Structures are given as C-alpha cells and as structure tokens.
Amino acid sequence: MSSRSPSPHHAGDWSSPGLSTPYNTSGRSSPKKGYINGGRNNVTWASAQARSAEVKGYTAFEPRNQGFFGRHFRRISTSLPFSYAEKEKLGRGRWARYQGTWLGRLLTKIGRTIWHLRLRFGIILIFLLSILLFYITPLHRIYRRTSFLGGGSKFVIILAANQGGGVMEWKGPREWAIERDSVKNKKKYASKWGYELEIVDMSTKKRYAHEWRESWEKVDTIRNAMRKYPHAEWFWWLDLNTFIMEPSYSLQSHIFNNLNQNTYRDINVYNPLNISHPLTANYLDPETRSVNGDGKPESINLMIPQDCGGFNLGSFFVRRSVWTDRLLDIWWDPVGYEQKHMEWEHKEQDALEYMYANQPWVRPHVAFIYQRKINSFPPGACGEQGDDPKIHYKEQDRDFLVNMAGCEWGRDCWGEMYQYRQLSNRLNRNPWEKFKDWISDSVKHMREGKKDQKKKEKQ
Numbered sequence: 001m002s003s004r005s006p007s008p009h010h011a012g013d014w015s016s017p018g019l020s021t022p023y024n025t026s027g028r029s030s031p032k033k034g035y036i037n038g039g040r041n042n043v044t045w046a047s048a049q050a051r052s053a054e055v056k057g058y059t060a061f062e063p064r065n066q067g068f069f070g071r072h073f074r075r076i077s078t079s080l081p082f083s084y085a086e087k088e089k090l091g092r093g094r095w096a097r098y099q100g101t102w103l104g105r106l107l108t109k110i111g112r113t114i115w116h117l118r119l120r121f122g123i124i125l126i127f128l129l130s131i132l133l134f135y136i137t138p139l140h141r142i143y144r145r146t147s148f149l150g151g152g153s154k155f156v157i158i159l160a161a162n163q164g165g166g167v168m169e170w171k172g173p174r175e176w177a178i179e180r181d182s183v184k185n186k187k188k189y190a191s192k193w194g195y196e197l198e199i200v201d202m203s204t205k206k207r208y209a210h211e212w213r214e215s216w217e218k219v220d221t222i223r224n225a226m227r228k229y230p231h232a233e234w235f236w237w238l239d240l241n242t243f244i245m246e247p248s249y250s251l252q253s254h255i256f257n258n259l260n261q262n263t264y265r266d267i268n269v270y271n272p273l274n275i276s277h278p279l280t281a282n283y284l285d286p287e288t289r290s291v292n293g294d295g296k297p298e299s300i301n302l303m304i305p306q307d308c309g310g311f312n313l314g315s316f317f318v319r320r321s322v323w324t325d326r327l328l329d330i331w332w333d334p335v336g337y338e339q340k341h342m343e344w345e346h347k348e349q350d351a352l353e354y355m356y357a358n359q360p361w362v363r364p365h366v367a368f369i370y371q372r373k374i375n376s377f378p379p380g381a382c383g384e385q386g387d388d389p390k391i392h393y394k395e396q397d398r399d400f401l402v403n404m405a406g407c408e409w410g411r412d413c414w415g416e417m418y419q420y421r422q423l424s425n426r427l428n429r430n431p432w433e434k435f436k437d438w439i440s441d442s443v444k445h446m447r448e449g450k451k452d453q454k455k456k457e458k459q
Contacts, residue, residue, distance in 0.1 A: 144250075145194030147231070152194025154233040155251055158225050159186050159199050160218065160240055174414040181417055182240050189247045196232060198225050216348045219332045222318055232320065239314040241404040241413055242375075245393075245424045249400050255317075255373065259297035263367040266291045270368070270390065273310045275357050284360055293364035302327070304352075305371040307391055307405070308382035311356075313349050314403045315375040323365050330355065372399050378416055381405045393420075398427065 114121060144150030161179055183199060190197040200221050218237060225235055236251070255262050267277045268291075278291045287294050301324050303317040318324055336344075336351045344350035356362050371377075376393035379386025381404070386392040393399050402420050407413035429437065 142194075144192075150194055151252060153196065153231065155193075156196040156198055156225055156229050156232045156235045157186055157190055158218075158221060158235055158237050159183065159197065160221070160238070161199050161201050178414055178417050179240060181421055182243065185244055185247075185421075186238065189244050192247055193250050195251070196229055198228065216332065216337050216351075218313070219328055219348060223328050223332075226320055235318045235320070237313065237316055237318070239403065239405075241407055241417070242315060243402050243404075243417060243420050243424065244400065245402055245420065246398055246400050246428070247424075248428065254400060255303075255369070259300060259367070260295075262373060263297075263300065263303060263369050265293050265295070265367055267368060270306055272306060272308055273353060273357075275353075277363070279360050279363070281360070287364050288360045290364075299365055300367040301365040303367050303369045305369050305373070305375040307371060307375075307377065308388070309346075311349055311353050312371070312375055312403075312405070313352070314405050315401060317369075317374075321365075327355075327362065330359075372397070374401055375403045376401060378402060378404055378407075378420070380407075380411050395423065395427070 145152040147153050159182070161183060186197055186199075189195070222235055222237065226232075234251075234256070267275055271277070278289055280289065293299060301319040301321045305312050305315065331348070331351060336354075337347070340351070340354075341347070344354075356366060371391055372394070376399040377386070377388075377391050378393055382388060382391050393402050404411075404413055404416045404420075407416055
C-alpha cells in the first residue's frame with residue numbers, strides 16, 4: 001500500500017482502485033477485472049462529492065468553509081505576517097562568535113552559576129522584597145495598625161500638652177521646648193506601631209479655672225477620647241514631662257501579651273499608703289474579698305503604677321468597659337472636687353486612692369503595674385540618690401519610659417528632658433551610627449593622647 005495519498009489523473013479520475021479508471025504504468029500489471037471504468041465497484045469523483053454533500057448537509061455547488069465567515073477568516077489569515085516554525089534557528093551562530101572571548105566566558109560562567117543557585121537567589125530576592133515592603137515603605141505601619149494583625153488601632157495615647165498642669169500658666173522658651181520634644185517623641189512612637197495619638201491642649205480649658213479641678217480635667221479628657229475612638233480598647237494617659245526611652249518596645253510585647261506577669265492585684269506587694277487589703281466584711285461577695293479578685297487578665301480595667309507616695313497618674317492605662325464608665329462618672333462627681341479640694345493635695349490622684357480604699361466594687365478591676373515598666377523616675381523624684389530599684393530609671397535595664405515628675409518644683413525640667421532624650425538617641429543607634437561614633441571617639445582619643453604627650457614633654 002502506498003504511503004502517500006492518492007492523486008487524481010488529468011481525466012478527473014483517482015489513482016486508487018474503486019475511485020477512478022485503471023491505469024497502467026511501466027512495469028506494473030493491469031488491474032484486476034472488476035475495476036474497469038464504469039464497473040459495478042467503480043466510484044466517480046462527482047458521485048463521491050455528491051454523497052459527501054448530502055451527508056454533511058452542503059449543496060454540491062457550495063463547498064465547505066466557503067461561507068461568509070470562512071472566506072473572511074481565510075483572508076485575515078493570509079494577510080498576517082509570515083512566521084517561522086522554528087524561531088530558535090534564527091539566532092544560531094550569533095553567540096558562537098562571542099564564546100571564545102573573555103566577556104563571553106565570563107557571562108557564560110555567571111549564567112551557569114545563577115542557574116545552579118537559582119533557589120538561593122530566589123530566597124534572597126523574596127527576603128529583600130519583604131524588607132522593601134514591610135520596613136522601607138509605610139506598609140508595616142498599615143500591618144501594625146490593623147485590628148486583626150498588629151492590633152495598633154486598639155490603643156490610644158492621650159498626651160496632655162500643658163507643662164505643669166496649670167491652665168493659667170504662661171509658657172517660656174524652655175516650656176515650649178519641653179512640649180515640642182515630648183510631642184515629637186509620642187508622635188514618632190505612635191506612628192511606628194500604628195497607635196492613635198490624641199494631643200489635648202489643656203491651656204484652652206479655662207472653663208475649669210474657676211473651679212477646684214485643674215487636674216481633674218484628665219477624667220473629662222479620657223471620656224472624650226473614648227467617644228472619639230469608639231473602636232479602641234485601651235487608653236494610655238501620659239503627662240507632658242514624660243519621654244519614651246525605648247521606641248522599639250510595643251505595648252503589646254512589653255505589657256499586654258502577658259498581663260499576669262507584668263501586673264499584680266494584691267496591693268500589699270508594694271503598699272506605700274498602707275491600705276488594708278483585702279476587705280473582710282461578710283456582706284461582700286467572694287471576688288471582692290479575694291486578694292487577687294478573679295485573677296483573670298480580662299477583668300483588669302485600670303492599670304496604675306505606684307511611687308513612693310502612692311498612686312501615680314502621670315502614666316496609666318484605662319480600658320473601655322461598663323465598669324470604667326461607672327468609675328469615671330463617680331470620679332468626675334462634683335462632690336469630690338468641691339468638698340475635698342482642701343483635703344486632697346494631689347486632687348484627682350487622691351480622689352482615686354479614696355475610692356479604692358472605701359468603695360469595695362473598685363478593687364476587683366484594678367491592677368498595679370510595676371512602676372519601671374511604664375513610669376520610671378529620675379534622681380530627685382522620690383529620693384535624691386535615685387537608687388530605688390522599684391522606682392528609678394536604670395540604663396542597663398533599658399527602662400521603657402521616664403517621667404520627670406515634680407521637676408517644676410525646684411528641678412530643671414528642660415535639663416532632664418534633654419539628658420534623657422540624648423541618652424535614648426545614643427542607646428537606640430543603628431549599626432552605621434555606632435560605627436561612625438566609634439571612629440569619631442577613636443580620633444578624639446588619639447588627639448587627646450597627643451596633647452597629653454606634648455604637655456609631658458614640655459614639663
């Protein structure tokens with residue numbers, strides 16, 4: 001059997017048996033009987049075409065694929081540019097002329113090396129892209145701010161932007177400088193971790209000046225912040241004379257991821273006010289009479305540090321809850337600030353201490369946080385030496401925040417703020433800054449050594 005398709009003769013017949021008249025070629029025998037033109041088994045071209053048209057539904061005078069769309073598709077296909085079936089053959093021989101040169105050998109070697117190390121290069125590329133997206137660009141701030149990933153939107157920092165707390169006090173250059181540095185410090189920290197920052201200018205609240213509540217305004221400010229940020233959970237009050245020393249600490253990792261270890265419920269752990277705890281009255285429920293309340297971190301709604309004089313409200317946390325609403329309402333009650341203003345020297349701070357000592361419902365939801373966690377003191381506050389391990393700032397321990405409490409009473413607020421700002425900058429240098437400082441210090445020591453040597457030679 002021939003490997004090629006049969007082709008028609010000039011007379012219109014086919015060269016295959018049964019499709020056309022027999023034909024003879026040189027060296028071949030005549031076809032068998034029964035395949036003669038016009039025989040019973042012979043099929044002509046016209047009859048085969050007619051039968052095919054009947055089966056396929058086409059008429060004899062309109063072949064397949066010759067309709068409107070068929071004709072136009074054929075025209076479009078013939079107008080397209082010519083393309084080679086084997087495109088790779090077009091470039092054969094072009095690279096061969098460069099392979100013998102040093103540049104060609106170098107490029108070949110580099111290509112082979114990259115191909116063998118393609119997995120490692122892919123990992124490095126993914127790592128570099130991750131750094132670009134999450135640290136160089138502001139994308140990491142968006143990540144840290146989201147409630148379901150970083151959780152930064154759950155925290156609000158409230159900064160009281162008035163030096164000293166008095167609403168009628170005029171500010172000099174040093175006071176303005178303190179406010180500028182403190183606000184810049186909080187803005188940078190809040191932006192880094194995706195927290196909200198509410199800066200309250202207390203100097204505009206002169207409506208409190210005719211009353212005895214010039215420091216009670218923080219209660220009103222916290223309530224306003226809760227209304228302004230309805231989706232936030234924790235509110236961190238900060239006085240102006242505070243400075244965040246370690247901006248690399250997030251509130252979550254530093255405190256909230258492990259509240260039980262960072263706080264204590266039993267005030268007897270550190271009790272400078274000598275408040276009796278726990279309460280023992282029989283009419284109280286077991287939770288109120290317990291030393292640690294229910295012991296669950298979810299029930300903590302107020303976190304405050306204690307210094308040598310008792311509760312300190314220069315840096316404390318309040319949680320949104322029904323209990324907090326009730327506390328703020330009673331804390332803001334006019335009876336307290338109008339009837340007790342002569343007795344309570346520290347005003348709203350003494351009012352909170354009074355509620356804790358005399359109202360049993362307050363205690364189960366109050367936790368005390370170790371002071372150096374959020375409110376370290378400099379020397380001069382709670383002791384001239386500044387060596388109390390529970391209160392005063394320790395550089396080697398990298399305490400989180402310093403509160404220059406009481407600096408307006410006989411101390412230099414600006415000097416302390418400048419000192420701790422410079423210390424924070426030095427402690428949080430990046431490797432490149434440390435290298436430059438090392439070179440600078442080395443050159444300085446060399447110059448000082450030469451000067452000392454010259455002085456000895458002169459002597």
